[in-house]
Amino acid sequence: MDHAAEFAKGVREFNSWRFYDCHETLEDVWLECGGKAISGDERDELADFYQGVIKAAAGMHHVLRGNHGGTMKVLGDVPRLLEAYRPRTLGLDVDRLLADLERVVAEVGALGPDRISEFDRELVPSLVVEPSEAS
Numbered sequence: 001m002d003h004a005a006e007f008a009k010g011v012r013e014f015n016s017w018r019f020y021d022c023h024e025t026l027e028d029v030w031l032e033c034g035g036k037a038i039s040g041d042e043r044d045e046l047a048d049f050y051q052g053v054i055k056a057a058a059g060m061h062h063v064l065r066g067n068h069g070g071t072m073k074v075l076g077d078v079p080r081l082l083e084a085y086r087p088r089t090l091g092l093d094v095d096r097l098l099a100d101l102e103r104v105v106a107e108v109g110a111l112g113p114d115r116i117s118e119f120d121r122e123l124v125p126s127l128v129v130e131p132s133e134a135s
Helices: 003-015 019-032 047-065 068-085 094-118
Strands: none
Touching (some): 003 019, 003 047, 047 068, 047 094, 068 094
């Protein structure tokens, strides 16, 4: 599997608001990186990075579906997974993604379960990638 090509595909899907597709695309990469490895098994150093982006996509899917609890749970785990990959990894502006998701979580939290349908879609983040960078 060409991880770079699949990552680029996942970025395009995320930025087209095809969050479920992005999740599916990157889950295959994550699994190949040892994503479900039992402790002691080898994992690729990017496994948590991919899982963080997957959860960002899944969380945004929940937002747009009006699932308050799912949004808060899934997006709440993203900072833990992506912290080690700041400021950029594979060209992805991780700092910007985390800041954007922080605003999403604040908005969803303020709206609560009864008003999540009022979520300001202008807050939907994009994955900003500088293709010339690979760190």
